[in-house]
């Protein structure tokens with residue numbers, strides 16, 4: 241009897257469906273998916289089809305082509321919204337997760353953050369979810385507070401006194417750390433925060449498209465993500481907000497399309513989502529974004545997630561067998577997404593990344609836009625491998641081989 | 652290792668056996684070059700004999716490229732006049748940033764091993780760190 245392998249997912253058809261990787265074959269082991277993912281045919285086609293067949297101004301024209309473009313744009317919005325369990329009009333197209341966070345910081349929190357108030361973040365936040373709040377605290381005289389981490393990289397929720405105090409106006413945290421891979425217990429935090437009327441903003445840049453994310457189930461106030469990290473195009477992202485919050489939030493970009501009535505001295509904004517989408521809209525990338533969602537659905541996100549988890553465990557186990565290696569974050573892949581940061585003793589992460597690169601293994605080396613975390617870990621940088629459904633064990637083996645080579649060369 | 656590898660023997664030799672690396676307490680002037688992006692942190696110390704760089708040393712930590720480049724720098728500029736050293740730094744900058752620069756534009760022959768690094772924009776700062784620190788130590792406006 242044939243023994244059924246633990247991992248039954250076949251990554252080969254997924255790989256074959258990603259032209260850049262299919263063309264590169266064995267010469268490229270792309271393990272930098274947390275930085276940006278590669279694009280399947282469906283996404284590339286959706287974008288080029290848009291320019292070949294559908295291109296027209298969105299929400300502007302009265303002719304058929306323009307009407308069709310508007311409908312396609314709104315269908316894309318519905319696809320995205322449904323994917324995260326949101327009502328369609330609560331999904332706002334932005335340029336990126338970064339832009340979405342800045343919109344919440346400037347448009348929602350700035351006018352209601354007072355001296356002595358607190359904003360809580362975590363030690364593992366990406367600069368995108370750190371700097372906007374740091375600047376806001378400085379400007380408004382509020383306090384920036386940090387949820388610190390346990391030894392294994394999980395949040396230390398026992399020792400953050402004052403987290404749910406009345407003075408806390410917002411808790412902004414990531415669902416998945418782009419360095420440690422840790423998945424945070426958001427439901428617990430959102431539930432406690434809601435009980436005190438505290439808003440929670442979730443940075444879902446590393447989670448949407450890779451694991452189930454449902455804003456209704458989470459009951460968060462805001463949630464942000466980027467298309468390019470979930471097999472979609474660059475230059476487009478999304479912001480979800482609760483209806484009440486979106487009503488309170490002011491638009492940052494003022495201009496065409498977002499306004500209802502303009503008089504000489506005053507104007508009335510359109511309702512959301514339109515009030516947050518000033519200027520001519522990015523139709524092609526919205527269609528590419530929705531195509532990414534459909535592609536993920538078609539390949540079954542649960543199956544892909546299980547495959548990535550299995551690969552991550554294989555990578556963790558393989559790395560642990562190396563001499564002189566430090567692995568950051570939990571050792572159990574079930575507690576993480578497909579992201580593994582590590583360092584080799586006495587080999588600078590830049591050299592690790594470069595030597596791996598010379599062997600066709602694409603990994604990231606640096607601080608990963610998480611300097612507060614690096615300071616806490618007492619290091620300047622790490623090497624990081626991050627996995628996607630098109631990766632397989634060969635990619636991990638190639639990584640490990642390149643690490644042996646790095647140790648041999650630099651040792 | 653492939654031909655395009657940046658880890659040429661000469662570079663690795665400077666990394667493994669750095670020249671003029673050590674104590675800077677006797678230096679006339681010490682200047683620091685640091686790159687918080689990757690944790691490279693180098694001090695360059697110079698002893699002058701009138702207008703000449705009598706002794707150039709460095710200490711610190713960084714990746715192989717950063718340390719090897721620092722080591723090569725100390726070799727290249729020791730014994731040179733302040734003005735020549737300043738010009739060498741400018742030539743290095745140019746070699747690493749000017750469009751159309753080639754291997755032949757290297758400021759000195761003992762820097763040839765760095766040519767392979769020029770194509771890697773992410774490593775430019777690693778290469779230039781010690782050179783920029785030296786330039787500050789020269790205190791030429």
Ligand SMILES: Cc1ncc(COP(=O)(O)O)c(C=O)c1O
Nearest residue numbers: 336337338366368418443445466
């Ligand atoms: C956790 C996390 N948050 C936010 C971002 C910012 O995403 P973007 O650069 O697409 O705006 C990233 C991207 O690296 C990330 O990993």
